[in-house]
Amino acid sequence: MAATYTYQDVAEHNTKKDMFVVIHDVVYDCTKFIDEHPGGEEVMLDVAGQDATEAFEDVGHSDEARETLEQLKVGTLKRNAGDPKPKAPLPGSLAPAANTSTAGAGIGLYAVVVLGGLLAFGAYQYLQQQQAAQSA
């Protein structure tokens, strides 16, 4: 089945008796599965009719879960302007799709590590001097 759904289409299926979710821009009909979900129905109802990518990936679902998902596929999502952004760009990717350059974050982290090291070194020197002063 190669149907395409918009977010609005998916959002209409937001009840236990008729439930779609979007995971990585693919639309799944979870209506029959919700009662069988090992994680319970509550968590699934929370994302009914919505993008469940983040919720699904956060749990670290097994390959078996991903196979089950494959059987529930009903189509793909067609994004329109103004729709919510994809919640997780790639499976396993921890970086949020922000505009900040990762190089900047890397340098920031590096600076924190270097400064921390310098502080620790300074504190060590200071303590050594104190000890030397005491024993003198």
Ligand code: HEM
């Ligand atoms: C249609 C989508 C989903 C499918 C096919 C699915 C499938 C599964 C399967 C097969 C398991 C058993 C463990 C494993 O094999 O990984 C599981 C566990 C779990 N799922 Fe899902 N799941 C779906 C959506 C979600 C969503 C949206 C959430 C939201 C948080 C969720 C939360 C959980 C939790 C918390 C467990 C762990 C249960 C436990 O270990 O007690 N699942 N799911």
